[in-house]
Amino acid sequence: MTVMEQRGAYRPSPPPAWQPRMAPAPLLPDAEPYRVLGTEAAVKADPGLLRRLYAELVRGRRYNAQATALTKQGRLAVYPSSTGQEACEVAAALALQERDWLFPSYRDTLAAVARGVDPVEALTLLRGDWHTGYDPYEHRVAPLCTPLATQLPHAVGLAHAARLKGDDVVALAMVGDGGTSEGDFHEALNFAAVWQAPVVFLVQNNGFAISVPLAKQTAAPSLAHKAVGYGMPGRLVDGNDAAAVHEVVADAVRHARAGGGPTLIEAITYRIDAHTNADDATRYRGDSEVETWRGHDPIALLEHELTERGLLDEDTKRTARDAAEAMAADLRERMNQDPALDPMDLFTHVYAEPTPQLREQQAQLRAELDAEHGHQEGAHR
Amino acid sequence: MTTVAVKPATMAQALTRALRDAMAADPSVHVMGEDVGTLGGVFRVTDGLAKEFGEDRCTDTPLAEAGILGTAVGMAMYGMRPVVEMQFDAFAYPAFEQLISHVSRMRNRTRGKMPLPITVRVPYGGGIGGVEHHSDSSEAYYMATPGLHVVTPATVADAYGLLRAAIASDDPVVFLEPKRLYWSKDSWNPDDPQSVEPIGRAVVRRSGRSATLITYGPSVPVCLEAAEAARDEGWDLEVVDLRSLVPFDDETVAASVRRTGRAVVVHESGGFGGPGGEIAARVTERCFHHLEAPVLRVAGFDLPYPPPMLERHHLPGVDRILDAVGRLQWEAES
Numbered sequence: 001m002t003v004m005e006q007r008g009a010y011r012p013s014p015p016p017a018w019q020p021r022m023a024p025a026p027l028l029p030d031a032e033p034y035r036v037l038g039t040e041a042a043v044k045a046d047p048g049l050l051r052r053l054y055a056e057l058v059r060g061r062r063y064n065a066q067a068t069a070l071t072k073q074g075r076l077a078v079y080p081s082s083t084g085q086e087a088c089e090v091a092a093a094l095a096l097q098e099r100d101w102l103f104p105s106y107r108d109t110l111a112a113v114a115r116g117v118d119p120v121e122a123l124t125l126l127r128g129d130w131h132t133g134y135d136p137y138e139h140r141v142a143p144l145c146t147p148l149a150t151q152l153p154h155a156v157g158l159a160h161a162a163r164l165k166g167d168d169v170v171a172l173a174m175v176g177d178g179g180t181s182e183g184d185f186h187e188a189l190n191f192a193a194v195w196q197a198p199v200v201f202l203v204q205n206n207g208f209a210i211s212v213p214l215a216k217q218t219a220a221p222s223l224a225h226k227a228v229g230y231g232m233p234g235r236l237v238d239g240n241d242a243a244a245v246h247e248v249v250a251d252a253v254r255h256a257r258a259g260g261g262p263t264l265i266e267a268i269t270y271r272i273d274a275h276t277n278a279d280d281a282t283r284y285r286g287d288s289e290v291e292t293w294r295g296h297d298p299i300a301l302l303e304h305e306l307t308e309r310g311l312l313d314e315d316t317k318r319t320a321r322d323a324a325e326a327m328a329a330d331l332r333e334r335m336n337q338d339p340a341l342d343p344m345d346l347f348t349h350v351y352a353e354p355t356p357q358l359r360e361q362q363a364q365l366r367a368e369l370d371a372e373h374g375h376q377e378g379a380h381r
Numbered sequence: 382m383t384t385v386a387v388k389p390a391t392m393a394q395a396l397t398r399a400l401r402d403a404m405a406a407d408p409s410v411h412v413m414g415e416d417v418g419t420l421g422g423v424f425r426v427t428d429g430l431a432k433e434f435g436e437d438r439c440t441d442t443p444l445a446e447a448g449i450l451g452t453a454v455g456m457a458m459y460g461m462r463p464v465v466e467m468q469f470d471a472f473a474y475p476a477f478e479q480l481i482s483h484v485s486r487m488r489n490r491t492r493g494k495m496p497l498p499i500t501v502r503v504p505y506g507g508g509i510g511g512v513e514h515h516s517d518s519s520e521a522y523y524m525a526t527p528g529l530h531v532v533t534p535a536t537v538a539d540a541y542g543l544l545r546a547a548i549a550s551d552d553p554v555v556f557l558e559p560k561r562l563y564w565s566k567d568s569w570n571p572d573d574p575q576s577v578e579p580i581g582r583a584v585v586r587r588s589g590r591s592a593t594l595i596t597y598g599p600s601v602p603v604c605l606e607a608a609e610a611a612r613d614e615g616w617d618l619e620v621v622d623l624r625s626l627v628p629f630d631d632e633t634v635a636a637s638v639r640r641t642g643r644a645v646v647v648h649e650s651g652g653f654g655g656p657g658g659e660i661a662a663r664v665t666e667r668c669f670h671h672l673e674a675p676v677l678r679v680a681g682f683d684l685p686y687p688p689p690m691l692e693r694h695h696l697p698g699v700d701r702i703l704d705a706v707g708r709l710q711w712e713a714e715s
């Protein structure tokens with residue numbers, strides 16, 4: 001019997017009823033970025049927390065300046081400054097508990113330092129003496145990640161594993177606006193939502209991916225809107241308002257810890273410096289735009305609020321500045337020492353046990369080094 | 382001495398058994414991938430695991446290879462031993478970014494602090510009449526990535542032993558499963574499957590005196606067949622099954638070639654830039670004075686894997702191997 005002959009037997013029925021799996025409305029972000037500083041909400045903020053944020057912001061700004069200076073002295077191969085974005089870096093990191101994990105992107109040195117990573121070790125990647133300078137398990141900070149967005153699925157896997165083991169650990173994964181276009185961003189969000197993994201995704205939308213503005217990156221109304229399609233809540237926050245970032249991230253962390261699943265947060269901020277010290281930002285943006293954002297500076301915003309409320313006297317300010325200076329001096333001094341590198345380390349951590357092939361190459365380098373050494377000694381004699 | 386009844390089992394069954402035993406032995410072993418749960422994988426290698434160990438330990442993931450491997454990285458960071466299945470060889474390509482940028486180098490970049498014990502199971506190779514993207518041999522890509530072990534069994538016993546060893550390894554292992562051998566049987570004893578082969582040793586599958594066939598995975602049975610056929614022409618061929626491409630067992634290979642003085646490398650993947658070039662070079666470097674002829678290669682052609690109706694012309698078969706063996710009668714003037 002042919003298909004044509006069967007035709008008469010088939011009676012089309014109306015299509016089965018369709019309903020969305022959940023109402024999209026509660027997942028939609030607010031129309032305006034959430035703000036605390038300068039609003040009613042500020043009254044409820046914990047003064048101790050605000051002061052701590054202030055001290056960390058001041059230290060972070062100084063860190064950015066010092067690291068940038070170190071590139072000029074050739075002590076760092078490159079530095080992607082987060083000047084202007086310190087509120088996101090610091091407030092997000094401080095919203096985590098000690099047992100939680102941070103998955104930073106390459107710009108997020110300050111977040112790593114805010115979690116306790118040694119300021120020098122946090123720069124190892126950028127200095128070039130090794131790829132990762134710190135033990136990721138010590139402060140639960142994954143290695144600074146240079147391929148964009150690829151650390152996001154790691155955060156999902158780790159958070160998922162922790163949950164399977166019965167640990168109430170949350171992972172905070174940071175990514176830039178450009179990174180949201182990568183496939184790994186999509187896959188990570190989708191996995192997190194399907195698995196209800198305790199992950200908080202924080203997009204620092206600083207306006208540019210190197211030179212490419214957000215409008216050329218996405219046609220979405222906001223990056224926070226992307227959450228809806230995955231079935232997770234999206235939040236929009238003023239990324240220069242440290243109190244707001246802290247509150248929104250802390251909320252999402254609590255929600256995740258309680259089993260509520262992931263959240264996507266978009267923090268609206270701005271990169272005041274160029275992409276890195278090697279970038280010429282004048283080719284893609286005008287001074288007036290930068291100046292406008294300088295008027296919305298995260299440190300000034302917080303300082304203003306604290307001063308208005310009588311929470312910041314000259315002493316506290318000076319203490320914060322002095323601590324930042326001390327950190328910078330220590331960073332400068334330790335970064336000005338030449339790292340002692342052992343070339344034989346090249347072979348130490350490729351595999352748990354070197355392959356026979358690596359053993360041969362190790363012996364080759366050993367011989368070369370011995371010859372070089374003997375040669376130098378001979379020359380000195 | 383008790384004699385154990387040796388039942389024939391398929392390679393797929395041995396792999397299933399290896400996964401099951403590994404999961405039973407170690408609660409941190411997690412199997413994940415597309416369709417690995419309820420269905421048991423499109424080749425049924427994960428059959429029954431979700432039922433026995435629960436969906437949290439044998440997980441049907443969303444359809445996203447980078448996501449599968451990327452989340453496995455995070456799970457391994459938290460102390461688990463993920464075993465991920467890539468449904469078919471060419472569908473592993475979306476996961477290359479994770480494999481190359483993270484899986485292979487996390488130990489190195491963290492100076493040994495963060496090793497990733499991940500096993501990536503990749504059904505690979507042709508000969509099953511698959512349509513495009515279902516027959517690739519991608520081992521050269523994996524071999525070219527430092528930090529990965531690359532392993533491929535050719536027998537049922539090795540499928541079990543090597544997979545157990547891969548899962549137990551503290552380093553990432555790309556475990557290449559020759560899919561056309563999934564249904565092959567040999568006398569492995571499923572009731573007593575203890576043998577766990579260390580990764581990195583080749584084995585002489587057939588000893589002979591006049592030349593060595595160096596091969597692995599799906600080409601091993603073909604080479605054994607060729608060796609039988611070559612007897613009629615007076616060739617006594619030795620067949621070396623590499624089992625592990627990384628690390629590479631130079632010793633076993635070189636010892637064989639020094640004995641025989643002649644060698645042919647046989648594999649399905651393309652010859653240009655393929656594993657055979659590396660192997661031939663290594664053999665030449667080690668055995669130059671023992672060689673009576675150049676090391677030859679019998680490989681797939683250098684083309685995208687052909688459509689199923691033409692694949693038999695592409696795959697190295699007995700005749701092409703015998704032809705190469707004939708060419709080992711190297712004449713000085715040629």
Ligand SMILES: Cc1ncc(C[n+]2csc(CCOP(=O)(O)OP(=O)(O)O)c2C)c(N)n1
Nearest residue numbers: 107146147148176177178179206208209210
């Ligand atoms: C996969 C990948 N492609 C390209 C690059 C090169 N790259 C480094 S930073 C960058 C822009 C990133 O922009 P964004 O995600 O917005 O982060 P931001 O620099 O603003 O912090 C690019 C293209 C990279 N690191 N990784």
